[in-house]
Amino acid sequence: MKYDKRIVRLLGMQTPVIQAPMAGGTTTPELVAAVSESGGLGSIGAGYLSPEAITSTIEQTRERTGRGFAVNLFVPGEPAEDAAAVERSNSRLDVFRADLGIERPAPPARYAPVFDDQFEAVVAAHVPVFSFTFGALQPVEVARLKEGGTVVIGTATTVDEAIALAAIDVDMIVAQGAEAGGHRGTFMHPAEQALIGTMALVPQIVDSVSVPVIASGGIMDGRGVAAALMLGAGAVQMGSAFVVCDESGAQPAHREALLAGPAARETVVTRAFSGKAARGIRNRFIDELAPVADQLPDYPIQNAWTKDVRAAAGAQGRAEYMSLWAGQAAALAVKRSAAQIVDSIRQHLDAL
Ligand SMILES: Cc1cc2nc3c(=O)[nH]c(=O)nc-3n(C[C@H](O)[C@H](O)[C@H](O)COP(=O)(O)O)c2cc1C
Known part of the structure; x- marks a missing residue:
């Protein structure tokens, strides 16, 4: 079928499919390399990785493929420190901790890796493609990446965000619809005002910017890819479809939840796990924090405080306390x- 071929040409892909970056262990070097080797583009979700881990993950990926791949980071915001919000959240998390047999940990030394250090690790590695979400890079950061030969991709959930990303000179824009699993990339609006479906968002962004657009959210197979290309996208970015694949590093309980049939149909957007809106399969964790969802600490503070619960739940296969992004x-x-x-x-x- 006819579609905007700029992305596949620039990225050297045979099939217009980008495997979404998925921070938290899902995007193993095996997965990223397998996607790139098969003619798509694999992406390393590096948002939670230390600079050293970023460097070694890139090396491990390069050992497995000579083809292009992407690395993805989270652009940091300015979270408000709120001790009352932390205690409000922890008092509920303590109930989950008791059930999991763990104690409330000491306050985390830092809530997230230092972005500037992560960014330097990526720049030093001269990766073929860099994508980012949760905000906009500084124009000087975009320029540095491009000077090093890196293609730069930003993430937008509204037309305004896409226009802002085009203004900092990104090469391509991911249009992330409301259907998408995982964190919302929203950075210019309240999350609940940026829940535009992929079908509505993609053509509006295509009409508003001159750079090529990557459709993301709710695309699981050839039907969805064809629809996105018809809307004017030049490629798609798919997450959930790859969570369950053989090379994925997702926790077994996460994969099982997606493969459980009708139960996987009930997804909700929640701030409960991280303090930032994200879509996942509804479970006890989300339901019990729902009454205080608007009063939880901001990302990444809430994310850091829920880490012990999520890790213990993952190790014990307790899906009711895990973030089952989908x-x-x-x-x-x-x-x-x-x-x-x-x-x-x-x-x-x-076949089309
Ligand atoms: C488990 C999971 C983790 C994700 N982590 C990231 C991430 O680290 N960076 C990012 O830009 N997007 C992340 N996303 C969002 C994806 O880039 C993409 O927008 C989404 O998966 C598309 O919707 P789909 O899951 O319906 O394919 C994640 C999605 C999932 C399902």
Whole structure:
């Protein structure tokens, strides 16, 4: 089918599929390399990694593929320190901790890795592609990446955000619709005012910026990819579909939740796990924090304080306390290899 080929040409892809960066261990070097080797583009979700871990993950990926791949970071905001909000959250988390057999930990030394140090690790590695979410880079940061030969991709959830990203000279923009699993990239609006569906968002962004657009959110197979390309996108970014694949590093309970059939259809946008709006499968953790969801600490403070609960739950296979990030079409997920996902999309597009 005919579509905007600028992205596949620039990134050297055979199939217009980007495997979404998924911070938290899902995007193993095996997964990233398998997607790139099969003609898509793999992405390392490096948002939670230390600079040293970023460097070594990039090395491990390069050992597995000579093809291009992306690295993704979270642009930091300015969270408000609020001791009452932390205690309000912790008093509820303590109930989960008791159930999991763990104690409330000492306050974290830092809430998140230092962005500037992460960024330097990425610049030094001269990666082929860099993508970011949760904000806009400084223009000088975009220029540094480009000087090093890196293609730069920003994430927008509204037309205004896409225009702001185009103004800092990014090469491409991910249009992240409300259906998307995981964190919302929203940075110019309250999260609840930036829940525009992929079908509505993509053509409006395509019409508002001159750079090519990557559609993301609710796309699980060739049908969704074809629809996104018809709307004017030049590629898609898919997360949930790859969470369950063979090379994914997602926790077993996370994969099982997506593959559980009808139960995976009930996703909600919640601030409960991290203090930032994100879409995942509804569970006890979300329900019990719902009454105070608007009064929780900001990201990344809440994220740091819930880490022990999420880690213990993951180790114990207790899905009711895990962040089961998933998009609205996650119930369409099929367990197979990353190459099979990309190949099936290529075959679907070839048959059109
Ligand atoms: C488990 C998970 C983790 C994610 N982590 C990130 C991330 O680290 N950086 C990012 O830009 N997007 C992240 N996302 C959002 C994806 O980039 C993408 O927008 C989303 O997966 C698209 O919706 P889909 O899951 O319906 O395909 C994540 C999504 C999931 C499901």
